[in-house]
Structures are given as structure tokens and as C-alpha cells.
Amino acid sequence: MNPLWDYFxxxxGFAVLVGLLGGLMGFRRRRGWIFAAAALLALAGAGLWHGPLGAADRFANVVETSAKRTLTDWEMTQVQGRLHHGPLTRHLMLTGPADDFQRSQLVIILNQLPGVSRATWSNSAGIPLIAEAAIAATLGFLIGLLLAYLAELRRRYNAEWKW
Incomplete structure (x- = not known):
């Protein structure tokens, strides 16, 4: 599978679930702190998934192994491709001996690897992976909150009718 799919x-999904449950509780009790606590829980879940649960290390291993396999297939075994660490990003840094043509073509080839945002020969960083996970968690939380809001609207609408 795609390493981005496995990571994000x-x-x-956790953030959607937290947003849905937090929204259902928050809209019924009309307490703002429930929304804030749910949002913090979604972000904390992203942080736990990234670090202590090891998803970032698994992601880096899959992408770097794929880069090594691709370089071996193209018979460029002296060139190494590693993700930028400190903080971990999806930026693949290439090192090793290669001429100008090989450098340009390897960048094109390795840019197409799943999970790589860009491949270059320079040591420049991109957006940290933990920040991308926080963005995914925030988006998931908002979608869960929207689903909870729609469920609450339906409940209130149905409560108006007294048969």
C-alpha cells in the first residue's frame, strides 16, 4: 500500500471519531470546553501516532527502502536516498557520485515514489511530518464535528414533532 495512506x-480516522463523539456531547450539553478537549485529544492522538507508536519510523523505513530499491534497479548503488530527519519530513535527500544528467533524471524518478514530496541533491527541509499529521487530524476533527452537527440538527428537528 501507499506509505502516505498507511501513515495518515x-x-x-481517529480524529473523525473524536470529532463526532466530542461534537455529539458538546452540542447536547452546550459546553465549549468539550469541543476544545476533543480537539486537543485529536491532536494528541496524532502526536502519539507519530512518535511513541512508531508510525514515523515505519514511514521513513518504507520510503527509504523503496528509494534504495529504485536506485538499485537503475544501477545507481553508490547514490543514497534518505528522508530529511530532525524533524522528519517527506523531503528525500540524495547523496553520492553522479553526473549532471543522472542527477536530473534521478530527481524526476524519485519524485514519483509514494510518500516523497520532493527529491533533491540539496540539504533543505520541507514541512515536518508531524505538522502534516496535525493538519490531517484537524481536518478529520472538523469533518467529525460537522457530522455531529448534522446529527444534532436531525435530532432537534425530530424532537419538534409530537405525535
Whole structure:
């Protein structure tokens, strides 16, 4: 499967669930702190998934192994491709001996790997992966909150009718 799917889907799904449950409780009790606590829980879940649960390390291993396999297939075994660490990003840094043509073509080839935002020969960082996970968690939380709001509207609408 795609390493991005494996990394972001659990974060997004957890945040949707937290947003839905927090929204259902918050809209019924009309307490603002419930929404804030649910949002913090969604972000904390993203942080736990990234670090202590090891998703970032698994993501880096899959992408770097894929880059090594691709470089081996193209018989460029002296070139190494590693993700930028400190903080971990999806930026693939290439090192090793290659001429100008090989450098340009390897960038094009390795840019197409799943999970790589860009491949370059320079040591420049991109957006940290934990920040991307927080964005996915925030988006998932908002979608869950929207679903909870729609469920609450339906409940209130149905409560108006007294048969």
C-alpha cells in the first residue's frame, strides 16, 4: 500500500471519531470546553501516532527502502536516498557520485515514489511530518464535528414533532 495512506489514514480516522463523539456531547450539553478537549485529544492522538507508536519510523523505513530499491534497479548503488530527519519530513535527500544528467533524471524518478514530496541533491527541509499529521487530524476533527452537527440538527428537528 501507499506509505502516505498507511501513515495518515489512522490519524484522520481517529480524529473523525473524536470529532463526532466530542461534537455529539458538546452540542447536547452546550459546553465549549468539550469541543476544545476533543480537539486537543485529536491532536494528541496524532502526536502519539507519530512518535511513541512508531508510525514515523515505519514511514521513513518504507520510503527509504523503496528509494534504495529504485536506485538499485537503475544501477545507481553508490547514490543514497534518505528522508530529511530532525524533524522528519517527506523531503528525500540524495547523496553520492553522479553526473549532471543522472542527477536530473534521478530527481524526476524519485519524485514519483509514494510518500516523497520532493527529491533533491540539496540539504533543505520541507514541512515536518508531524505538522502534516496535525493538519490531517484537524481536518478529520472538523469533518467529525460537522457530522455531529448534522446529527444534532436531525435530532432537534425530530424532537419538534409530537405525535
Amino acid at each position: 489514514w489512522p490519524v484522520f
